[in-house]
Amino acid sequence: MKRLFFTLLLTLSSISSHAQSSAISLWPEGVPGAKNIGPEQVADGRTSNVSEPNLTFYPAAADRKNGSVVIICPGGGYVRLSTLREGEQYAHWLSTLGVSSFVLKSRLAEFGHPAPLQDVLRAIRLVRSSAAQYGIDPNRIGVMGSSAGGHLAASAGTLFDHPLGRTGAALDGVNARPDFMILMYPVITMQDPSVHAGSRKALLGASPSAESMQLMSLEKQVSSTTPPTLLIHTQNDKTVPVENSILFYQALTKAGVPAEMLLFERGTHGMAMRLGNGNASEWPHRAEEWLRDKKILQADSQSQGK
Template identity: 35%
Template sequence: MHKDMDRRTALLAGLAVAGVAPHALAQTAPPAAGQGARPLTLADSTETIDLWPTPPVPNSPQSEVTTERSKDPAYNDRFVTGITRPRMAVFRPKSPNGAAVLITPGGGYSWVVVDKEGYEMARLLAAQGITAFVLFYRLPHQGWANGADVPLADAQRALRLIRHHAPRYHVDPARVAATGFSAGGHVCASLLTRFDAQVYAPRDAADRLSARPDAAAPIYPVIAMAAPAAHMGSRKNLLGENPTAATERAYSPHLHVPANAPPCFLLHAEDDASVPVANTLMLREGLRAQNIATQTHLYPDGGHGFGLRLARGKSVEHWPDLFLHWLRQTGITT
């Protein structure tokens, strides 16, 4: 079982000093129903945590818009753009087991998916006793001065706030994992490799806590920023039209794995036509080079963006069972 008592003691001491953050835990509502709205198949979480005491201000005006894509009454499939108040939607289990998972949904850095790679995963985790936090992070190309760093800044801040509010959510601050999908997988991979990078100025007591996840699971992640493996849409939205080779390298997580990266769970379908499986293999190579415990699962079919619902009937269908088992193996759950 994963037991790092020195780190656990330090985290708990930090919480005792920091106390509970002074700002309210539900300042900004979750993404609204938005364009194409229709009744929700399942109720959304109504509890949120705003990331920043003072909302960040973009260089150009932005307006948050949520769009419904699903035409099937059996499920919702929303995405949100124009996020200026980054926040987490909280899914509390009926009987919390002390574990927490930060979820960073995908969307090619063009938008952030709400349901398929966010709320659906959160409900699965909450049903297992895990407190889930779905992160609606800022999009790098939507008016931010330090655009390429804002998704990581939001993810670091989110991880720290989960630990900061650990007593409120009955969470063990030394059992906080991260998972992300597609471009959200890039956010997750950036967090597990650059958790110590100073990409924002500390704001309050929460920023004295570690942003290192205790385990991380980038799922069909965007990793490479250079051709031929790069997902060019994510690359353009993150780095602009013509980034330099040095910039591509700086934002390719597999090239920056530290010796103290957390254990990782990697998953990809080999027929992924959007984000080549080479991305996961590159990250695996970088992790293995640093002797980081890594569990890798490759499947012949599944395509891209299967999440939970779209994995049904394919070889990748049972990946959530493997993921939950891995969380137990790493000591995130018991």
């Protein structure tokens, strides 16, 4: 029955917009460091060459809405975004749990660091400042990311107060700290031997400085203020070594941050919500349990009054 449910869910998500809104510009006043990089490319559920970052809203199922919201960061090695499989499909799953979501379309290798960090922190600030408009709780805003998107989400959870994440806009005054994180087979470190070299090159360039690698090795940026985190990874991941999640979990534990880590034997990198990956295909059920334990799926007073 569970497998049938997820098969139907993925089918529906691939053919329906699920009442999503039109794109919401992150930078209506002008993109910081704007560049003319040519037209955006969209093919096979992937987006690349992004010059106009935005958010797409997916509302929670009306009869289950609980006030929580997740900003989703698709993976793609900082060179593309897996918008369908690691964005829209997650959004539909979250909707069934009563959680609204925004899929982030962030700048990529054409801009490099710190543009993606600025985009994800701007997204959190924008959503938090617009909480009443979307009927969400400003204190229950999470981030979820896969692969390089996991690195971006984890950047938000560790570097939310960093000066490089500000641009001088009025919204810089809004709290950018996420309240929880779900990290799927995330890129975490920018240092050997466990680095995903492609993500490092796309984000930091071919010859990154020691300082930039240190800053963006997120296991080194964890503090007691990093939000509660769920990590999901597989031993069989040959693209982003499982050591990335282990390093982050160890740092979270040392800092006293509530964290859980689901490590599975089977499952390829980029598995998202695919079936056929053994026990790893059941991760959505385990993640739902974690969300319930953290009271994220518990209706807030605002939602109960609707």
